[in-house]
Amino acid sequence: QQQVKQSPQSLIVQKGGISIINCAYENTAFDYFPWYQQFPGKGPALLIAIRPDVSEKKEGRFTISFNKSAKQFSLHIMDSQPGDSATYFCAAADGGSTLGRLYFGRGTQLTVWP
């Protein structure tokens, strides 16, 4: 049973466009929602994370939008660049103040065409 559902599975965006990846969860105990970026041959690396006490968090071109009532969160990549081409994973955890087990989505393979 997938605890975190991610869509789309793949995404193709033109350079300069907006990439949007969506995730949904059921467990209301989740209180930490990170996004990981993974390049081929590398391990996942934390991109940006949000806690449910805020509805949006922005870091540079990357924004997480969080809808607690709908139990959904999304990653927006503004002005997408070819260097953003990677696999993106959303995740969730219920560790409280300490990070415990992360539940990952299945990933979205993003391709940004120049």
Next chain:
Amino acid sequence: GAGVSQSPRYKVTKRGQDVALRCDPISGHVSLYWYRQALGQGPEFLTYFNYEAQQDKSGLPNDRFSAERPEGSISTLTIQRTEQRDSAMYRCASSLIGGLNTEAFFGQGTRLTVV
């Protein structure tokens, strides 16, 4: 070292053999995690430690899988009597304990192939 180090990077083993995968976390990181990642999938939790104590092993698929971290630093994931379905990328991660923005840093993984 600068990051999470895993060895070996690649392991090919015959069905029925035991394998041991090693993880050296970032110095000073208290928490250590093991995940398994199938091709085209997200990482799937196996187990994690705080210091030398195994906090959660609910993700270990069966009793052929075990992990230890005897001195609270390096960890070993052992798979006994390997089966072809065990073939996957095994990833280790580590993090500082506590804090609202704790980040888990992942290693490059060990690609296990059981033939």
